[in-house]
Amino acid sequence: MTEKQKQNLIRIVITSIIMISLNFIEADGMFRFTLYIIPYFIIGHDILIKAVKGIRNRQPFDENLLMAIATLGAIALALYRSGDYVEAIAVMLFYQIGEWFQSYAVGKSRKDIADLMDIAPDYANMENEEGQLEQVDPDDVEIGSVIVVKPGERVPIDGTVVEGHSTLNTAALTGESLPRDVEPGNEIISGSINLTGLLKIRTTKEFGESTASKILELIEDAGSRKSKSEEFITKFARVYTPIVVWAAIALALIPPVVLTVMDSEPMWGAWLYRALTFLIISCPCALVISIPLSFFAGLGAASRHGILVKGSNYMETLSETKTVVFDKTGTLTKGTFSVVAIHPEKLDENQLLHLAAHVERYSSHPIALSLLEAYPNEHDDCRIENTEEIAGRGIKAIINGDTVCVGNARMMEDLGINWKPCEHHGTIIHVAINGEYEGHIVVADTPKPHSKAAIKALKAQGIRETVMLTGDARAVAEAVAGELGIDQVRSDLLPQDKVSEVEQLLAAKPSDKEALAFVGDGINDAPVLSRADIGIAMGAMGSDAAIEAADVVLMDDDPFKIATAIRVSRKCLRIVKENIWFAIGIKVLVLIAGALGFASMWAAIFADVGVAVLAILNAMRCMYIKAQQPETVS
Amino acid sequence: MKKTYKIEVDCANCAAKMEEAANKVEGVKAASVNFMALKMKVEFEDGVEPKEIMKNVLADCRKVEPDCEIFFE
Numbered sequence: 001m002t003e004k005q006k007q008n009l010i011r012i013v014i015t016s017i018i019m020i021s022l023n024f025i026e027a028d029g030m031f032r033f034t035l036y037i038i039p040y041f042i043i044g045h046d047i048l049i050k051a052v053k054g055i056r057n058r059q060p061f062d063e064n065l066l067m068a069i070a071t072l073g074a075i076a077l078a079l080y081r082s083g084d085y086v087e088a089i090a091v092m093l094f095y096q097i098g099e100w101f102q103s104y105a106v107g108k109s110r111k112d113i114a115d116l117m118d119i120a121p122d123y124a125n126m127e128n129e130e131g132q133l134e135q136v137d138p139d140d141v142e143i144g145s146v147i148v149v150k151p152g153e154r155v156p157i158d159g160t161v162v163e164g165h166s167t168l169n170t171a172a173l174t175g176e177s178l179p180r181d182v183e184p185g186n187e188i189i190s191g192s193i194n195l196t197g198l199l200k201i202r203t204t205k206e207f208g209e210s211t212a213s214k215i216l217e218l219i220e221d222a223g224s225r226k227s228k229s230e231e232f233i234t235k236f237a238r239v240y241t242p243i244v245v246w247a248a249i250a251l252a253l254i255p256p257v258v259l260t261v262m263d264s265e266p267m268w269g270a271w272l273y274r275a276l277t278f279l280i281i282s283c284p285c286a287l288v289i290s291i292p293l294s295f296f297a298g299l300g301a302a303s304r305h306g307i308l309v310k311g312s313n314y315m316e317t318l319s320e321t322k323t324v325v326f327d328k329t330g331t332l333t334k335g336t337f338s339v340v341a342i343h344p345e346k347l348d349e350n351q352l353l354h355l356a357a358h359v360e361r362y363s364s365h366p367i368a369l370s371l372l373e374a375y376p377n378e379h380d381d382c383r384i385e386n387t388e389e390i391a392g393r394g395i396k397a398i399i400n401g402d403t404v405c406v407g408n409a410r411m412m413e414d415l416g417i418n419w420k421p422c423e424h425h426g427t428i429i430h431v432a433i434n435g436e437y438e439g440h441i442v443v444a445d446t447p448k449p450h451s452k453a454a455i456k457a458l459k460a461q462g463i464r465e466t467v468m469l470t471g472d473a474r475a476v477a478e479a480v481a482g483e484l485g486i487d488q489v490r491s492d493l494l495p496q497d498k499v500s501e502v503e504q505l506l507a508a509k510p511s512d513k514e515a516l517a518f519v520g521d522g523i524n525d526a527p528v529l530s531r532a533d534i535g536i537a538m539g540a541m542g543s544d545a546a547i548e549a550a551d552v553v554l555m556d557d558d559p560f561k562i563a564t565a566i567r568v569s570r571k572c573l574r575i576v577k578e579n580i581w582f583a584i585g586i587k588v589l590v591l592i593a594g595a596l597g598f599a600s601m602w603a604a605i606f607a608d609v610g611v612a613v614l615a616i617l618n619a620m621r622c623m624y625i626k627a628q629q630p631e632t633v634s
Numbered sequence: 635m636k637k638t639y640k641i642e643v644d645c646a647n648c649a650a651k652m653e654e655a656a657n658k659v660e661g662v663k664a665a666s667v668n669f670m671a672l673k674m675k676v677e678f679e680d681g682v683e684p685k686e687i688m689k690n691v692l693a694d695c696r697k698v699e700p701d702c703e704i705f706f707e
Contacts, residue, residue, distance in 0.1 A: 050700060053700050063647075099644075099645075102645070103645075106670075110670060234650060237647065284647070289645065289647075292670060293670065
């Protein structure tokens, strides 16, 4: 609670106590007036002062003036007619309670969301000349300095580990709950929490350019890009308040005058009361506060799941997505080769892999790496000699005295060996020992573990069409698409073709209200990212071009996050719409009831304050939107 | 030149009014207020002294919202 909130709370309590005690005091005329005017000033003096200042600054139509006129009017009515001052004071009291609650709720949610995003520490540890650790301002740490991160601390600046082993929790950055092991030589990004051991890190970036600072900047900027809903509310508020004020004036004057003309009782007092009720409802607070709050909380929830949405407007577009276009490599598939099949002739599978891995020991070709990954304990006591690389063919080596050739079909043909074709799609690696064909190993780019679940979840959310773009050959592309359940495939594309494919899909959309999302890994596809209605870059921390071009950044490369992002945006937008309809609906109802004389000031103050409070509580639900788990998608 | 300032303001409507006022100040190219983050982002015209401009911005914001505060020192 801030100092101001405390003071206001005290004022509210004191006024309530006085009002209750005044119930037991019998008083009449001016004495009664004096008794009641005291709590009125205690609870309302700041509103009156602000109202006067508003008039002086020529900004009359604000809620302070409206509250001042309404309550002073009610007091005047009480003075001449009923002697019931309670209503005017109660209205002011409830207004203040509402304001207090709003300020408390907003402050609290602001703090909750800020805590959620508290990923950049405000200090870095450095060793001084005596070898003592010293806390310094991370802005002052130059590139190439060595900083120390103790267990339990956050990494302040991106860098490379030079000393120490530890596990890192990157949940705040990527939403990934599994800790990551690091050792000297590993790149680590700022914002992750060091869990177990002391780490010394050589910084590779400045603090301001580091991942955590970039993310914070992105999130802070996100609020300034306003959505259509927010713009609508601002416009609505601008016309709504003056209309209600003029309507109130008309309500106070026209009916009594008409009644007088018609020779009946003008009832000035009753119509004035109805007009004052109007004024109390006229503040658009509930809308003006709850809509940005919903978006802010929604952006917060998304970032907790490792999804950065760069603005409320993108949140809105994301929720309208009907078509999702994927880049294949690196997005739906791992982008690296791995062994998918081993077909030996006489040996067993493991032996074939064993020999092939030996031959590829010194190669850094992606295929060699995939073989070594499939056979991790390659360094055994086998003798490997005379390793020789034959360009465009494969590798030959002598293992324990046997000549082993590992390579493509051309290598086999050059050696005059009969090789067998394979029904698998992918790259086929043939193995021959001493001129005898021994079988083949198939390596291919495999789908990521959550790709299939992601497509399923998207379909379940009502995404009409999923499209995969790839530079791969048709057969390979269709095999992958079939496995994952993708609707359309565009294969054999050059990087520049992807833009025109997306443009065609954009032109084919049945209406402008539907959005097309493109998902890429940010490598080579920045133009496509910016061309689509909404560009989603995945695993892009570190690629500045992709972050720049994308509207939504997924912090790790799990495709399931796409479904999560759309889910969060849909829920957030639903809450926004609920609030718009709820707040406007209640206000219009009470306005009508007020004009007809059915609604008292009490109902009016509920329409204003009560609705605002309920809308804020509803908006806060955005913060707790949960992600579906890939395993539970059926 | 772009700068971000911390601000203090009570209600979302008031923040919107501050944004409107700040945009009208001479020397300000564009200003946006983020009520949830309590930050004001100001883009200045070329060759102006931000501190001088911010004094005017604060004065004009106070006219529309007497309670507000901008921290630019």
